Amino acid sequence: MTHTRLNAADIPVPEKTLKFEGSGKQALEQGRTRLLIAGTVFALAFCVIAARVIDVSVFERAEEPRLAEERGTLTHKTGRADIVDRNGMLLATTLNVPSLYADPKYIMDPIESAAKLRTVLPELGHADLIAKFSDKKRFTWIKRNLTPRQQYAVNKLGIPGLYFQNESKRIYPQGPLTAHIVGRAGFDDVGLSGIEKNFDSMLRDGSDPLRLSIDIRIQHILREELQTQIDAFDGIGAAGIVMDVNSSEIVAMISLPDFDPNRRDQISDDAMFNRATLGVYEMGSTFKIFNTAMALDYGTTTMRNGYDASKPIRIARFTINDDHAKNRWLSVPEIFMYSSNIGSVKMALDVGGDRQKAFMKRLGFLEASAVELPERGRPLAPSPWRPINTMTISFGHGIAVSPIQLANGVASIVNGGVRHPATLLRRDTTEMLVGERVISEKTSIAMRRLLRLVVEKGTGRNANAKGYLVGGKTGTAEKPGRGGGYQRKALLSSFVAAFPVNDPRYVVLAMVDEPKGNKSSYGYATGGWVAAPAVKRIVERAAPFLNVTPVDEEAPEIRRSLMVKIPQTKGKKALASF
Amino acid sequence: MMRRSMTLWLLLATCAGISLFLIKHEVQEREDRLNALHREILADQEAIQVLNAEWSYLNRPDRLEHLIRELSESRAANQLQLTSLDMLPQLLSEPDDLALANRGGNGIILPMIRPVSIKAGAQ
Known part of the structure; x- marks a missing residue:
């Protein structure tokens, strides 16, 4: 249709409808239908889109987050969690350590580059570097594990063709100080010993640091004092433990000789051996603590009773003698304070083998300690438990336990008589502690008095740290020889103490392996001369860190709480040889 | 009529287009900033890790003891110098x-x- 301007009058009045006939009509109909269909489709599509737009923008859906979320977590993952001490000081961590490598293709002048690089890494060989730089390979390590400072210096040189690759490496900032506790992880971050091995999977999965019960300050004091004793008495090793008596948390634990876990190539087998937990030893007289507690707790004797210790005991081919012989009747406090073997044997015989075995089992001396280390020694206990064993065990021979078990046992004797398993993990203070009752509270209080007596007047006088009320027991054991029997010269001298003994907070154990007597100890290498002075110094130095304040030892209430009445046999005067 | 509504729509569409572009640009910029911050945070955390290790290394008790002996007059406190608050005489x-x-x-x-x-x- 064309539009032309016409006068209205000129236009003929059209008929109502136009009528096409034939092919014209058909084409028009077809066009109309197509238009209709296309229009409908488009309209529908737009409707759908509009509906969707409204749906997306106006309506809320449950799975839609209300706020934009961050992708991924924002914590630096190292692949292995840190280990920290009780105060949060880092004991083991994983760092990304850069290693330097070269792509010789891009090194323009090998000789000059080598000379330049040696200005910051002088330990590298000149000829070696030139050889590496002129190599045909595309990759060659120059130096592994650079420090951040070295990396910066190398970067600053701007030598083309040198690149860094980050590798993760386990670092032990405290070095040998906690070597036996923390242990070490090898290549590929696999735990090989200590806590690293025991909590391997936990350390690998978690990112929160693992908090130990160890305090590195006490750990340092213990290590230094034990090393002093090894040096002074020419010992071959030492072990020491400081333990919280109420929670059985291990505050410090040392085994000497030790090793630096950062130097994987320089670790000897002897240094790897953990004397405090893996080694089992016949502890000697320190076992009289348990023997006396046992006899008092079973009620077979009392603090007022005593035994005749004037004659040695002969059984089979053995003779049991006293080291500090008094050759007379001794009361129970005296037996303990002079460390009489004869008296102890008689006390144990009154209790009997079965009850003794049950008591040792309750103290955990018949199975390995529960401490969280893979290096746990199984105690050596007699089987069957014969009368001769009952006799020797009374003074600490014929049963071998690890030092950690001894410390744990003493803690349960002095803390009121409840045993909690030793732990290296820091306990939550709110955690309810469930323990197993070993002896009655009354016996525990009696034992505290006896331990104080040893330090005040008996064999442990060298451990008397003034003001800290140390109470303890000496132990000197002969080490078993190769062909059975004991070696008179190879001793294991120990001292185990609790302080302040009127209300014990900590147990301290010091043990020196094969000390030799010297002038300062008048030739003695016994626990009272070798280990007791170390315990004294450890207590004096550690108490301020452990929040133990010194007290006036002569104060009447303290005197009263620790008083022991030593009964005398008729006709004999009190010995003035205290 | 037709033409006016057409202009209006065109104007609206242009406005919408421009604001969409601006918003998108802004979002992109912020995303870049966010990523940069994330990278920075991770780098800082790694640096903190290194510094923590160094702090622990420098705080080795034997080193501190040595430094105190060398550089300071203060000595380990005597046990008589230690007491608790309730040991002091009452006010x-x-x-x-x-x-x-x-x-x-x-x-x-x-x-x-x-x-x-x-x-x-x-x-």
Whole structure:
């Protein structure tokens, strides 16, 4: 249709409808239908889109987050969690350590580059570097594990063709100080010993640091004092433990000789051996603590009773003698304070083998300690438990336990008589502690008095740290020889103490392996001369860190709480040889 | 009529287009910034990790002890120098009253005025 301007009058009045006939009509109909269909489709599509737009923008859906979320977590993952001490000081961590490598293709002048690089890494060989730089390979390590400072210096040189690759490496900032506790992880971050091995999977999965019960300050004091004793008495090793008596948390634990876990190539087998937990030893007289507690707790004797210790005991081919012989009747406090073997044997015989075995089992001396280390020694206990064993065990021979078990046992004797398993993990203070009752509270209080007596007047006088009320027991054991029997010269001298003994907070154990007597100890290498002075110094130095304040030892209430009445046999005067 | 609505729509579409572009640009910029911050945070955390290790290394007790011996006059405290607060002699009256009574002009607490013996003698 064309539009032309016409006068209205000129236009003929059209008929109502136009009528096409034939092919014209058909084409028009077809066009109309197509238009209709296309229009409908488009309209529908737009409707759908509009509906969707409204749906997306106006309506809320449950799975839609209300706020934009961050992708991924924002914590630096190292692949292995840190280990920290009780105060949060880092004991083991994983760092990304850069290693330097070269792509010789891009090194323009090998000789000059080598000379330049040696200005910051002088330990590298000149000829070696030139050889590496002129190599045909595309990759060659120059130096592994650079420090951040070295990396910066190398970067600053701007030598083309040198690149860094980050590798993760386990670092032990405290070095040998906690070597036996923390242990070490090898290549590929696999735990090989200590806590690293025991909590391997936990350390690998978690990112929160693992908090130990160890305090590195006490750990340092213990290590230094034990090393002093090894040096002074020419010992071959030492072990020491400081333990919280109420929670059985291990505050410090040392085994000497030790090793630096950062130097994987320089670790000897002897240094790897953990004397405090893996080694089992016949502890000697320190076992009289348990023997006396046992006899008092079973009620077979009392603090007022005593035994005749004037004659040695002969059984089979053995003779049991006293080291500090008094050759007379001794009361129970005296037996303990002079460390009489004869008296102890008689006390144990009154209790009997079965009850003794049950008591040792309750103290955990018949199975390995529960401490969280893979290096746990199984105690050596007699089987069957014969009368001769009952006799020797009374003074600490014929049963071998690890030092950690001894410390744990003493803690349960002095803390009121409840045993909690030793732990290296820091306990939550709110955690309810469930323990197993070993002896009655009354016996525990009696034992505290006896331990104080040893330090005040008996064999442990060298451990008397003034003001800290140390109470303890000496132990000197002969080490078993190769062909059975004991070696008179190879001793294991120990001292185990609790302080302040009127209300014990900590147990301290010091043990020196094969000390030799010297002038300062008048030739003695016994626990009272070798280990007791170390315990004294450890207590004096550690108490301020452990929040133990010194007290006036002569104060009447303290005197009263620790008083022991030593009964005398008729006709004999009190010995003035205290 | 047709033309006016057409212009209006065109104008609206242009406005929408421009604002969409601006918003998108802004979002992109912020995303870049966010990523940069994330990278920075991770780098900082790694640096903190290194510094923590160094802090622990420098705080080895034997090193501290050595430094104190070399550089400082202070020695390990004698056991007589250690005591707890409740071991100190008791105050004469309530600490609050005393503190108020003795407070100087500039709020500094002055030493107690009455010594113990005088009070005891007066009673």
